[in-house]
Amino acid sequence: MEELKKQLCPFCNKKTLTLRESTKEIPSFGKAFLFSLECSSCNAKQSDIELEKKEPSKYTLTVKTEKDLQIKIARSTTATLKFPNFRLKIEPGPSAEGSITNIESILEKFYNILEQQRDSSEDKDERKKAKNLLKKLWKAKTGSLNFKITLEDPNGNSAILSDKAEVKKL
Numbered sequence: 001m002e003e004l005k006k007q008l009c010p011f012c013n014k015k016t017l018t019l020r021e022s023t024k025e026i027p028s029f030g031k032a033f034l035f036s037l038e039c040s041s042c043n044a045k046q047s048d049i050e051l052e053k054k055e056p057s058k059y060t061l062t063v064k065t066e067k068d069l070q071i072k073i074a075r076s077t078t079a080t081l082k083f084p085n086f087r088l089k090i091e092p093g094p095s096a097e098g099s100i101t102n103i104e105s106i107l108e109k110f111y112n113i114l115e116q117q118r119d120s121s122e123d124k125d126e127r128k129k130a131k132n133l134l135k136k137l138w139k140a141k142t143g144s145l146n147f148k149i150t151l152e153d154p155n156g157n158s159a160i161l162s163d164k165a166e167v168k169k170l
């Protein structure tokens with residue numbers, strides 16, 4: 001990533017905010033521009049992604065094999081990513097991050113959060129729910145369970161980067 005000169009941080013007002021930018025060429029999707037902001041004083045962090053070809057779309061993909069888990073998803077901070085089979089989703093919000101990651105590592109993140117819930121939640125029902133969902137996610141992570149993914153971005157900066165995905169214009 002290319003580092004640009006330090007800027008004033010909107011959170012702590014010190015001139016210690018670093019803006020980084022990089023461009024990624026994605027075959028048959030064009031360019032993706034990645035941005036990240038990080039302040040070395042207050043640790044504020046933000047990242048986002050913009051696609052060269054902006055087409056507000058809804059992507060749907062059914063993951064059927066272990067290899068499908070390597071399919072990458074470009075997700076901006078305005079995207080909603082859903083795993084309806086597991087009732088899991090990532091929505092736009094202050095903690096949303098834009099990134100390009102594969103499905104496996106997104107499942108991995110959910111898995112870690114659910115493991116914490118299973119081990120440390122005060123609520124017995126919540127622990128049980130987490131435990132059951134972990135079993136399903138384990139199957140999903142090892143490619144022995146088919147599951148669906150949907151991705152919607154009204155600004156058109158998100159995409160499932162595979163021709164196996166179905167695309168509908170929004």
Ligand SMILES: [Zn+2]
Nearest residue numbers: 009012039042
């Ligand atoms: Zn700061």
